[in-house]
Amino acid sequence: MTSTILQPGAGVRGGGKPLEICVFCGAGRSNSQVIVDMARATGRLIGQRGHRLIYGGGGSGLMGEVAWAASETGATIRGIIPRFLYERERAIAAPAQETHLTDSLHRRKEHMLRGADAFIALPGGYGTLDEILEVISATYLGMSEKPLVIVNAEGVWDGFISLVETLRRFELISLAGQPTFHSVASPEEAVSLVERLTVPAT
Numbered sequence: 001m002t003s004t005i006l007q008p009g010a011g012v013r014g015g016g017k018p019l020e021i022c023v024f025c026g027a028g029r030s031n032s033q034v035i036v037d038m039a040r041a042t043g044r045l046i047g048q049r050g051h052r053l054i055y056g057g058g059g060s061g062l063m064g065e066v067a068w069a070a071s072e073t074g075a076t077i078r079g080i081i082p083r084f085l086y087e088r089e090r091a092i093a094a095p096a097q098e099t100h101l102t103d104s105l106h107r108r109k110e111h112m113l114r115g116a117d118a119f120i121a122l123p124g125g126y127g128t129l130d131e132i133l134e135v136i137s138a139t140y141l142g143m144s145e146k147p148l149v150i151v152n153a154e155g156v157w158d159g160f161i162s163l164v165e166t167l168r169r170f171e172l173i174s175l176a177g178q179p180t181f182h183s184v185a186s187p188e189e190a191v192s193l194v195e196r197l198t199v200p201a202t
């Protein structure tokens with residue numbers, strides 16, 4: 001995908017190029033303040049470092065937290081949401097953004113995968129898990145080289161990471177090829193890693 005060159009004066013701290021960072025996370029809010037804070041920190045960092053947010057378009061739950069924090073720090077936002085979820089996930093309560101309505105969850109994922117330079121996954125439920133697996137599958141099958149960084153806040157992804165390790169140990173997942181995802185402990189590490197691993201097309 002292509003990314004826009006920054007105008008003079010605008011932009012990414014440290015002189016890098018702005019990235020389209022797609023954040024996957026729960027539509028629910030979580031009962032953990034640590035997780036909510038990490039969602040907000042992720043959105044804030046994306047804005048503070050001059051990147052753009054792509055996300056699921058919701059205005060509530062962790063999705064809403066990421067989007068509002070990104071918006072408050074000046075990020076441009078693209079929300080991609082299926083029509084049937086628009087009301088249920090309170091897209092009306094989301095910050096100003098370019099909203100892209102799709103006909104299905106499948107089309108939403110296609111847009112996210114095509115439009116982003118990199119992916120950050122926060123805690124979430126089935127939907128987040130599904131999005132993580134979509135990116136991992138594309139990387140595993142050699143169809144994508146875009147990095148996926150999982151923020152393992154409160155150890156919510158421990159079970160998933162351990163399952164992948166087990167599948168590798170039994171050689172049910174190939175050990176060859178590039179890693180299909182990275183796991184970090186904090187939003188700061190996630191955004192820094194994404195910046196390091198991503199070379200947007202010019």
Ligand SMILES: C/C(=C\CNc1ncnc2c1ncn2[C@@H]1O[C@H](COP(=O)(O)O)[C@@H](O)[C@H]1O)CO
Pocket residue numbers: 025026027028056058085089105123124125126127128129130131133
């Ligand atoms: C059983 C699995 C996936 C099936 N479920 C979903 N697939 C795709 N997207 C979904 C699914 N359930 C909810 N969503 C949407 O994803 C966003 C995050 O949801 P979360 O469940 O809170 O993480 C949200 O917009 C959901 O509506 C596993 O393969």
